Each structure stands twice: as C-alpha cells, then as structure tokens.
Amino acid sequence: MEPDERDVSSSDLQDQAYDALSEFFSVHEDEVVEIEILPPAIQPTDGLLMMDGLNVGVPKKILVLAYVKARQLFFASIQVDGTSLQALDASRVMLLFDPEHITVANFRKRRILNIKAEAPGQFIQVVIRELVFINSILTSPLHRQSKSPTLWHHRAWLLGMLIPIKLIDASGEQLLAFARAELDAVLKSGEWHPKNYYAWQYARRLLTRVESLYANDSDHAWKASYHEFLATCASLIRAWCCLNPSDISGWTFLSFLLPRLNSLTSRRRIVQQVLDYAINLQAKQESLWVFLRTVLADSILGHERDALIQLLHNFQKERAGAVRDVSPENCVMQADTWIKSYSKELAESRSSQTLPNPSRS
Structure with missing residues (x-):
C-alpha cells in the first residue's frame, strides 16, 4: 500500500470512529448511558463500537481516533462560531477522552450561558441534558474520568444554575428526589474510583445547597421531608461505607452528615450499626x-x-x-x-x- 493510501485509510477510520461515537451520544442525549473502554481481547464485530441498549464499549484505539477527529472539528468550528452545534458534538467526544480539557468544559459553560440569555425557554432542557451527559461519564466504569476534578466542578456549576430556576419552587418531595438521584451518582462514581475526593466534595456541596433551601422555608411538611431525606441518606451512606470499609472519603462524608440528623437516637443507631459491623467482622x-x-x-x-x-x-x-x-x-x-x-x-x-x-x- 502506498503512503498516501495509508493516510486516506487512517482518515476514513477517524471519520467512522467519530461518527459512530457522536451518533451514539446524539441518540441517547436524554438518557444516562454507560461507557466502557474495551480490553484488547474484546473487539466489536464492526471494528468500531459494541452497543447494547444504553451500554457502549469502545476500543481504546477507536476512542483515540475519534478524539483526533473531534479535536480538528472543535477548533475549526469555534473559530467560525463560538457556540456551534458541530463544536458541541465534538466536545462530547473530547471530554470523554480527556476530561481535564478546560477549553472544552468552558465552551460548554459558555454555550449554556448564551442560551440562558438568548433563549431562556430552552435553558432548563439544555442544563438537564448537560447533567445527563456529565452523569454518563462520571458514573461509567472509567477509572480516570470518574475522578475528574474538571467534570465534578462542571457538575457543581450546573447544580448552581439549575436549583435557583427549576428547583426553588419545587415541592419538598421533588427537590429531595433530585438530591437523592445526585447522591446515587456520587455513590456509583465512588465505586468505580475509590477514595473519590471530588465526588464526595460534590455531595457536600449538594447537601449544603439543599440545607440552605430548607433553612429559608417555613413549610413544616418540607421540613419533615428534609429530615426524612437526611435519615435515608445516612442509612444509605452507612451501608455503602460498610461495603467499602477502606474508603476514607466515604467515612468522612458520613461524619459530615451525622450532626445534621435531628435526633441523638438516629445518630446513635448509625454509629452502633457501624460498630457492630466492625466487631462482628x-x-x-x-x-x-x-x-x-x-x-x-x-x-x-x-x-x-x-x-x-x-x-x-x-x-x-x-x-x-x-x-x-x-x-x-x-x-x-x-x-x-x-x-x-x-x-x-x-x-x-x-x-x-x-x-x-x-x-x-
């Protein structure tokens, strides 16, 4: 094969890799997906992706090729239009490969702020879709990505954008259901990357924001929901920590959570369950x-x-x-x-x- 033929073949494979991964993200833009890097011993039949519903397996080589193509498209697009859809699509592939790419993360923030200013009717949907996308990376079995400080900071920024507009007037049950879902994401991410400081720091920020809404609300039903939520969280975290007893980040968060329980009996029950676990095992x-x-x-x-x-x-x-x-x-x-x-x-x-x-x- 002549050298130029090899270049053409490599370029075609880059296009195919990028198109396949970008299409998967587009089809599931409203759903949290699970992404996994396939080991060399497992290869898709089409040489690109192995898909099963909301799960996708990507060979490392294909991800690298898709990233190269995405990077070309991204920087070419933002020079023409700072908020182009082509750059947005390319940025998804880039963050999947390189979760610490600050330029890409800032581009996605800038686009959301532009939509908030120019098309406020679309703002909520855009922020929720962004949370779905970030969730897909942070909760997937991707060791490096699940502990990305850039992505967890981006998620916290999204939380700050969403709560004042969508959740400030939500019922107690709606807000606490949202907080519970966010906490579940932290737990899942903590399983993929032990001692995930950035995930647990996000959980603290989440709890602090919910706590501030509770403190400013005079609705007694809301307060009851809040205390029930805290008790549920404490039981959930305690169970998670006992399954991951070497994870100091989880135990530290449980220490942070305990003083917020509204009764000594609830606090003692959690601590005694941990002590009984330690003694029995x-x-x-x-x-x-x-x-x-x-x-x-x-x-x-x-x-x-x-x-x-x-x-x-x-x-x-x-x-x-x-x-x-x-x-x-x-x-x-x-x-x-x-x-x-x-x-x-x-x-x-x-x-x-x-x-x-x-x-x-």
Whole structure:
C-alpha cells in the first residue's frame, strides 16, 4: 500500500470512529448511558463500537481516533462560531477522552450561558441534558474520568444554575428526589474510583445547597421531608461505607452528615450499626476505625455515646486477651486509646459551635 493510501485509510477510520461515537451520544442525549473502554481481547464485530441498549464499549484505539477527529472539528468550528452545534458534538467526544480539557468544559459553560440569555425557554432542557451527559461519564466504569476534578466542578456549576430556576419552587418531595438521584451518582462514581475526593466534595456541596433551601422555608411538611431525606441518606451512606470499609472519603462524608440528623437516637443507631459491623467482622480497615474513634470522641452523640464507648472498650479487652495483639498496628487499641485521650477536648471544642438541635422534631 502506498503512503498516501495509508493516510486516506487512517482518515476514513477517524471519520467512522467519530461518527459512530457522536451518533451514539446524539441518540441517547436524554438518557444516562454507560461507557466502557474495551480490553484488547474484546473487539466489536464492526471494528468500531459494541452497543447494547444504553451500554457502549469502545476500543481504546477507536476512542483515540475519534478524539483526533473531534479535536480538528472543535477548533475549526469555534473559530467560525463560538457556540456551534458541530463544536458541541465534538466536545462530547473530547471530554470523554480527556476530561481535564478546560477549553472544552468552558465552551460548554459558555454555550449554556448564551442560551440562558438568548433563549431562556430552552435553558432548563439544555442544563438537564448537560447533567445527563456529565452523569454518563462520571458514573461509567472509567477509572480516570470518574475522578475528574474538571467534570465534578462542571457538575457543581450546573447544580448552581439549575436549583435557583427549576428547583426553588419545587415541592419538598421533588427537590429531595433530585438530591437523592445526585447522591446515587456520587455513590456509583465512588465505586468505580475509590477514595473519590471530588465526588464526595460534590455531595457536600449538594447537601449544603439543599440545607440552605430548607433553612429559608417555613413549610413544616418540607421540613419533615428534609429530615426524612437526611435519615435515608445516612442509612444509605452507612451501608455503602460498610461495603467499602477502606474508603476514607466515604467515612468522612458520613461524619459530615451525622450532626445534621435531628435526633441523638438516629445518630446513635448509625454509629452502633457501624460498630457492630466492625466487631462482628473483626474489621481491621484503618479508615473505619478512624471514623469510629472520631465520632465516639465527639459530642454529637450526647449521652448516647457512653454505652458505645463501653462496648468498644469491652471488645478491645476481649480481643487483647484472645489474640494478645498489642502491636502499634492494632486499630481497635488505637481507637480506644485515642478516644480516652481526646474525647474531652473534642467535646469542649464542639460546644462552641452551632449544631442542629437534637431535640427538634
């Protein structure tokens, strides 16, 4: 084959790869899809994509070729029209391959702001479609993409655009259903990329925004929905953390969530479930024990704390007598010692902070 023939063949394959991936995104622009990079041992029959409903498998070579073509189209298009549809289509492929491409992320923000100013009737649909697209990348089994700080920041920016316009007048159930769906995305992304700091930071921002709406609302039914939502979230996060006990980011978020529960009983139940889990399974994950020692040394459990500390202390004594493990790596001993050393200091420090009233109904 002559060199120019190889170039033509490579160019054709770039076009085919880009067209196939772009068409898949266009067909499913209102649906969250799952994208996976196929291993070399698995190849599509057509050499391009392996599709099954909302799932698509892309060989790494095809994704690279599609990205090269998308990059050409994107920069050629924005020179002519800063908000062109061709550039928008190309940007989807580019962010899938390179989620840290700031120029592309900013282009998509700029286009949304232009639509808000020039065609406000289309704004809500455009923002929701953008959330769907970002969701597809962040919740897919893509190790690097699911922890992209650029994409999680973009998602937080979308949240800030959406809540004041669509959700500010929504019922409590509608808003909390939206927040629950967003939290589910965080959990799924956290499974694909352990210790996903950016995903859990987004969860904090989400909860803070919902909390601010709750604080400014006098509807008692809304308040009941909010507290029910927090309790559901705490149970959900606790279960997730017990399935991923080494993930410090998940445990840290649960620590962030616990003081927001409106009763000491609810807080104690969550902590006791974690402690029972750790004792029954003889857990050794340091992240889990750091969570337990932190919340048991804090004052958020009030008078409910003492019984749990005693349970931990008894477990430590039984364990020490049975296995004679006094090594520095003994997480249970470390937790027990740490609580004895720091519980009073943490209780005093928290007394100067404003916490949710645990007796509030």
